[in-house]
Amino acid sequence: MSRVKTLALAAAFGTLIAQTAWADDIVVGFATAESGFMQAYDKPAQDAAMIRIDEINKAGGLLGKQIKVVTADTKTDRAEGAKAGLEVLDKGAELVIVSCDYDFGSPAALAAEAAGKVSFFLCAESIKAGIPGVGPHSFSASVLAAVQGATMAEWAYNKRNARNFYRLLDTWTVYNKGICDGFDWQLPHLKDAKLVGSDTFKNEDASIASQISRIKALPQEPDAIMLCTMMPGAVSAVKQIRAAGIKAPIINGSGMDGSYWLSAVPDLSNFYVPVQGSIYGDDPNPAVNAFNKKYKEVTGGDPSSQYVYPGYVLIDVWAKAVERAKTTDADAVVAELEKMKGEQTLFGPRTFTNEIHHQNTGRYLIVETDKGKPHVIDQWTISEPIPVADLLKQ
Amino acid sequence: MAKRSSLIARTISTLIILILLLIAIAVVTKLVGSRPFERTVVEMFIRVMLVAGLYIFVGNSGVISFGHIGFMCLGAYAAAWFTIPPAMKGVSLPGLPSFLAHAQLHFLVSAALAGLLAAIFALIVGRIMMRLSGIAASIATFAMLAVINTVYSNWDSVTGGTGSIVGIPFNTGIWTALGGAILVVIIAYLYQISRSGLALRAGRDEATAAAASGIDIVRERLIAFVISAFTIGVAGALYAHFLGVVNPDAFYLGVTFITLSMLVVGGMNSLSGAVLGVIVISTIIQLLRWLEKGIDLGGTTIAIPNGLQEIAIGLVMIVILMFRPSGLTRNRELVWRYWPFGKGSVNGVAVSKTIENVR
Numbered sequence: 028m029s030r031v032k033t034l035a036l037a038a039a040f041g042t043l044i045a046q047t048a049w050a051d052d053i054v055v056g057f058a059t060a061e062s063g064f065m066q067a068y069d070k071p072a073q074d075a076a077m078i079r080i081d082e083i084n085k086a087g088g089l090l091g092k093q094i095k096v097v098t099a100d101t102k103t104d105r106a107e108g109a110k111a112g113l114e115v116l117d118k119g120a121e122l123v124i125v126s127c128d129y130d131f132g133s134p135a136a137l138a139a140e141a142a143g144k145v146s147f148f149l150c151a152e153s154i155k156a157g158i159p160g161v162g163p164h165s166f167s168a169s170v171l172a173a174v175q176g177a178t179m180a181e182w183a184y185n186k187r188n189a190r191n192f193y194r195l196l197d198t199w200t201v202y203n204k205g206i207c208d209g210f211d212w213q214l215p216h217l218k219d220a221k222l223v224g225s226d227t228f229k230n231e232d233a234s235i236a237s238q239i240s241r242i243k244a245l246p247q248e249p250d251a252i253m254l255c256t257m258m259p260g261a262v263s264a265v266k267q268i269r270a271a272g273i274k275a276p277i278i279n280g281s282g283m284d285g286s287y288w289l290s291a292v293p294d295l296s297n298f299y300v301p302v303q304g305s306i307y308g309d310d311p312n313p314a315v316n317a318f319n320k321k322y323k324e325v326t327g328g329d330p331s332s333q334y335v336y337p338g339y340v341l342i343d344v345w346a347k348a349v350e351r352a353k354t355t356d357a358d359a360v361v362a363e364l365e366k367m368k369g370e371q372t373l374f375g376p377r378t379f380t381n382e383i384h385h386q387n388t389g390r391y392l393i394v395e396t397d398k399g400k401p402h403v404i405d406q407w408t409i410s411e412p413i414p415v416a417d418l419l420k421q
Numbered sequence: 422m423a424k425r426s427s428l429i430a431r432t433i434s435t436l437i438i439l440i441l442l443l444i445a446i447a448v449v450t451k452l453v454g455s456r457p458f459e460r461t462v463v464e465m466f467i468r469v470m471l472v473a474g475l476y477i478f479v480g481n482s483g484v485i486s487f488g489h490i491g492f493m494c495l496g497a498y499a500a501a502w503f504t505i506p507p508a509m510k511g512v513s514l515p516g517l518p519s520f521l522a523h524a525q526l527h528f529l530v531s532a533a534l535a536g537l538l539a540a541i542f543a544l545i546v547g548r549i550m551m552r553l554s555g556i557a558a559s560i561a562t563f564a565m566l567a568v569i570n571t572v573y574s575n576w577d578s579v580t581g582g583t584g585s586i587v588g589i590p591f592n593t594g595i596w597t598a599l600g601g602a603i604l605v606v607i608i609a610y611l612y613q614i615s616r617s618g619l620a621l622r623a624g625r626d627e628a629t630a631a632a633a634s635g636i637d638i639v640r641e642r643l644i645a646f647v648i649s650a651f652t653i654g655v656a657g658a659l660y661a662h663f664l665g666v667v668n669p670d671a672f673y674l675g676v677t678f679i680t681l682s683m684l685v686v687g688g689m690n691s692l693s694g695a696v697l698g699v700i701v702i703s704t705i706i707q708l709l710r711w712l713e714k715g716i717d718l719g720g721t722t723i724a725i726p727n728g729l730q731e732i733a734i735g736l737v738m739i740v741i742l743m744f745r746p747s748g749l750t751r752n753r754e755l756v757w758r759y760w761p762f763g764k765g766s767v768n769g770v771a772v773s774k775t776i777e778n779v780r
Binding site for chain 2: 159
């Protein structure tokens with residue numbers, strides 16, 4: 028028994044020290060994955076958030092106070108996530124930043140909600156990451172997966188004259204389904220556009236030969252293939268589609284951004300990805316390119332994908348809301364956040380309402396990969412936001 | 422009857438020691454622990470429920486089951502169906518039958534029903550699976566786990582598919598979890614000294630002799646399977662009320678292996694082993710997590726790299742099993758040396774041995 032007691036005492040003592048240390052600062056808590064597979068998603072976005080925090084601190088801080096950061100590791104585990112949430116709250120966090128993914132971030136976000144604090148998902152793209160799945164104090168800094176599918180459908184319709192669409196869904200995650208849901212919502216809005224076929228596969232499938240033969244069996248090749256999938260299975264799917272001689276444009280969600288995997292599909296062309304900002308050094312906004320440089324200075328590497336950016340955005344919008352509310356009180360900050368209509372950030376505008384704490388529309392840059400080289404070719408904002416009622420149905 | 426009561430008298434000290442141990446942990450935690458630490462202890466109590474539940478089947482029958490976390494999944498989702506406010510269920514789980522869609526039960530009622538659902542499921546599949554023995558039975562239980570996981574990952578309108586279901590009320594605090602752990606330990610104890618439990622242990626040690634003595638091993642195994650499914654179903658429900666979120670991935674290989682490891686490290690064939698295995702492994706995990714965060718020693722912080730905890734716990738388990746192949750308890754039960762009722766326990770004789778003497 029003495030062992031447990033000593034441990035418990037040590038824990039209590041540790042908490043005490045932590046609580047007294049930051050009396051005059053504003054505390055921001057990261058309950059994110061520092062180990063486990065979610066770390067690959069959380070770490071880059073967290074680094075970007077730290078860059079913004081650093082900028083704010085250097086410019087004199089928030090409400091005249093410095094922002095202090097406390098962290099707790101969720102270990103990519105849901106039960107640990109809830110504990111990590113409590114831990115940063117016990118250290119006085121006014122804002123709790125949780126894992127990128129709804130499934131892994133929600134336990135910590137729920138802990139923050141129960142304590143009446145604001146929580147932000149680093150880059151979750153499910154409608155649940157916010158009011159429906161956590162509560163009125165929860166937000167996500169990214170844009171809904173459905174917007175990505177809707178954006179690509181409308182863009183391909185208008186800019187690539189696509190009329191006959193094919194839909195290929197990897198049923199592994201809610202994110203994948205979200206992209207295709209947005210695509211499904213958009214398609215009836217496009218005159219003359221039709222779905223010539225749809226199919227599903229699983230991320231872990233080694234071969235999608237049967238799906239490919241069904242595409243090949245179509246009387247004519249589709250004008251665009253909506254591919255709703257993510258890493259790691261996505262690479263193999265794309266490789267197989269191209270190896271089978273299907274040259275149709277492939278339109279994707281943002282999960283396919285990044286050049287780290289392109290060597291697996293040499294000379295990939297006609298491949299389109301929506302991104303919030305370009306990691307390839309050709310963003311139309313020079314400030315984004317400057318950010319990329321800064322990111323490299325701080326972390327020693329280029330951003331690996333656009334999922335770095337939402338971390339920066341979230342600190343940016345939260346800090347603005349705190350400045351306007353002149354307090355870190357959760358209800359006042361939420362009220363200010365909900366007043367944001369098209370608030371400009373480095374990576375596109377942000378709008379929050381009392382109905383939705385996520386983006387149901389958004390400006391996307393379109394990145395084309397041509398002969399294995401990705402570059403920005405266009406930007407697109409869907410002509411009408413996806414209605415909240417439709418999003419909740421999904 | 423005289424012999425039965427003497428068996429209780431001789432072995433009940435084990436039960437009392439285990440319950441007191443659990444209560445002591447809860448009280449100390451409540452007195453000195455921080456909130457995150459309290460959650461760690463709640464998680465540990467739920468694991469006590471899982472491992473003691475697993476022990477009811479694995480320990481008594483000798484058949485290693487990889488499928489019991491499937492019952493946890495059934496229990497957790499049942500708790501979600503019974504307790505999420507109907508307005509939320511209408512949106513997130515449109516495919517629920519109307520009696521479930523409109524239900525909002527007290528969480529204790531829902532936990533009992535969740536256990537019952539798992540037990541009924543176990544009764545149905547167990548009728549077939551319990552005919553198998555040895556490795557074939559283990560593989561069958563693993564297949565059951567995979568089937569449950571696949572169904573719950575894909576039945577979108579009823580389980581929400583691979584996504585999480587939210588809105589489960591937070592009801593499992595430290596006392597509820599303690600109550601659950603004590604309940605399961607009592608059930609496990611009562612089963613192992615019951616007629617069926619004794620028969621099953623006999624069948625485990627000497628299948629041929631047991632069968633020749635008129636023991637229907639398949640039937641006894643089924644009984645143990647159903648009872649352990651019930652306890653694990655209840656544990657699943659409490660877990661759902663602890664985390665507030667359920668997701669099929671949370672009830673798959675990760676929990677299966679950690680609970681089995683706890684059972685094996687503690688000592689597979691004794692209830693004390695099941696409980697101690699959980700306490701010891703949980704303590705080591707917690708120690709390593711604190712080490713990962715860094716411990717301040719007079720200005721210098723000692724920390725191990727993040728992620729090392731998982732490796733270290735594996736090494737610790739290997740070392741324990743090298744020196745104690747039959748587990749920390751050597752498959753014996755904790756007994757109180759000066760227990761006044763019944764001389765069988767004076768020398769710390771394992772319950773199974775005692776039982777064999779009775780037999």
